[in-house]
Amino acid sequence: MIKYQRILVVVDPVAETQPALHRAVSVAALEDDATITLFLPIYDFSYEMTSMLSSEERDEMREGVVQGREEWLKTLLEPYADSKVHFDVKVVWHSRPFEAIIHQVQDGHHDLVVKSTHKHALIQSFIFTPTDWHLLRKCPCPVLLVKERDWPMGGHILAAVNCCSDDNAQETLNNKIIAESAEVARLLSATLHLVNAYPITPVNMALELPDFDPHAYNAAVKKHHERALYEYAVRFELEPKVLHLQEGLAEEVIPRCADEISASLVILGSVGRTGLSAALLGNTAEHVIDKLNCDVLVLRPDSPAT
Template sequence: MEMYQNILVVVDPTTNEQKALKRAIELASKINENSATPTKITAFFSIFDFSYEMTTILSSGERDAMRQMVIKDKQQWLDDIIAELDSGMDIKSQVVWHNRPFEAIVNQVLEHGYDLVIKGTHQHDKLKSVVFTPTDWHILRKCPTPVLLVKDHEWPKNGNILAALNVGSDEEEHLSLNNDITEQASELAKLIKANVHLVNSYPGTPVNISIEIPEFDSSEYNNAMLKHHKEAMAAHANKFNIDVKNTYVEEGLPETVIEQAAQQIDAELVILGTIGRTGISAALIGNTAEHVIDQLNCDVLALKPQGYISPLDNS
């Protein structure tokens, strides 16, 4: 499988410390060592200032000219940051005027065929991430390509990559996503000289069953669930030549089990699948990827199922 050839880096215009851009350079330089085709990087962000839209004393042409001035100014700032990094790579820059950052990002992906989006992230306010969906959540749900959210954890040599799977399911979508996640983990591990670990959670006995059916043997049920998931995990690990010692199968919520496994091995990267959600269920429930990201102190690579089409894709 060809590793990423065309990377879109979402720049944070509020800081000169661009960890996403640095990670992109680190990743691209490793890809370029092993590939005949150099990986392209575009540094990008969108800006919007409502005051330019609202003023009535300017004609639409004057407003447009002012917008272009702001864009040019920001583009110069971005070019200066790229020059300071002195990566030796040809990194393009692009700034657009758009009032919804996540739409601007997804539009770039759809228009220019980027195969990876890299963005810096940080702890989200727990309450706000339910009421106001941050840009990260929108990108995770609506971006058709893999999204790498970068935190502050280094990528040391001989470090650990954790692939979060759903091996208990026989749904085609989950099976194919498990394969994609494990393939990506294996390819990246080769690239950055890391070890691959696999993690899977499974639900315990539903409480209402124990109450409604007193004779229900919950420990027997749990043992059967554990056995089923361990066997499925061993078969999956075997298929990808991953040592069963590097697999974790635990009862509990995915976000808890993944976080514990990531801490245990001090993972520098967690790879997981995300299914796009819209509407009220997305706002209220969120999804596993989102809960996990808030709890981890390392990078997260989120993959979509094959055939996923972004709700913003009008082609």
Template sequence: MLKYRNILVFIDVDQESQPALERAVSIAEKEKGAKITLFLCCYDLTFEMTSLSSADEREAMQRIVIKENKEWLKSIAAPFTEQGLDIHCQVRWHNRPFQAAIIEVLKNNHDLLVKATHQHSKLSAILFTPTDWNLLRKCPVPVLLVKNHLWPKQGNILCAIDCKSIQDDEHHQLNQQILKEAAVMAEIVNANIHIVNAYPSPPMNIMLELPEFDPINYEDGLKKFHQKTLNDYAQTLNLPKEQVHLAQGLPEDVISEVAEKIDAELVILGTVGRSGLSATLLGHTAEQVIDNLNCDLLALKPAGFISPITL
């Protein structure tokens, strides 16, 4: 049974190379019968603002731009279609690329969205939400953000598990979903699975307000709880102890450090959509991890997630 039958590749017209396409091809080559759609969103505000052209003329200009971009997509797809891969091209005129991509996912039942990513400046992260971040928050299917790290045979996939929330049914299901996705990906790309969890330091406010509070016993108990929970998750995939990683610290720091240590080709984690001021200013673990990783990131939504973007 194929896992990824219908892959949408978000093409960045500003990039010379297209690592997202190359990654999608490497998956499709192993998933016989998979279909790839190259997606490009184009928009030019000057076409909308000009008062010298009628509505029909503006639409005609849009059609020309769309046609030119479609021809370009076909040209970059040609080397792969000649190899027998099933690749289609889709161009949309839309002023919000992430929204156009999610509409495309919903319309055509894509099961994976692949996009190349690059570092975001701190200023733009606050003032303008990058397309990557909107896709992480709002896309209903798994989002694979691609960097230039190779996917070697017998490489390593790292699963980020949230052990502190095992009593939370939704988080537990998301952890299980991450492990299942890792098992599928490991089979597709012939990789080893590692899992990682970060546990927090003793809260400083309790240490200051309660003189009798013993931070050493607290930390030891916290570590044992997280280790046992992590080991339980590891047993579901029969992972050896050297592939189970527990460290104290912030999740985004621990995940990045372990990924670098094992030279991970892919990190898989869960992400929960958020909106409003808190999402704009704070982001979440997935967003904070992106810029620190030198490998690909696969972000999953919890079961039952409904995108705020609709048809």
């Protein structure tokens, strides 16, 4: 059973509204004894470069800036004065925001990071900052990227699983994704859906192997994925009508399915934090996230590979 009780909200210093805070309060309201920490890393290079001030004077000026931003964070909490959630605020002076966030996650033992994304007014798509991508690759706890759609009670949640691998680590991650998605769906009285994309028949195989039957191959691959998806459905007591198996690339199938069911939240997994697995994340999960119009919760394995 999931427990998001120590939630870290990354504040956007230039936004007029803070959708990440609003969403975090909604999540915290589903739990007992939840704490939300508003976190803001700030840095001004000019304070480091001036030669007219002593180091003590620079420290005092930095401390003054930090205190001023802490007071601003407290004003963001005024609309939630009647909430039962406990709030903290923290501002740190750090030149690399994602490193500051990860350090805070580790030091504060946070179990969820909530951060808003930016919407591009012209093309109506969401722009992800380098901080977003670093968090997806390296944050040790789940990351919730917030857009602008609410989570309605009785809505739809989409969990994306990968049934094409016989790897035990992937199966464990699939189980975790479905289990946590089921709990979120229960808390929101929502319907949980599963989606899995199976690969298109490689064209080169049909060209290079004269006896290769692409239709038989495609049917065999589809049957394998159907069987695996059905086994997950049985394990988690899901009805066949909430299973979505589609041919194609994950970065195309998952957003399309999310639109078809009007999902308010998509939950998917990320394996590994460095090296090749991080590069693969950039090729798959990041492309999926960029095409979604709803919130995205990215989960990690309990024992992530490094």
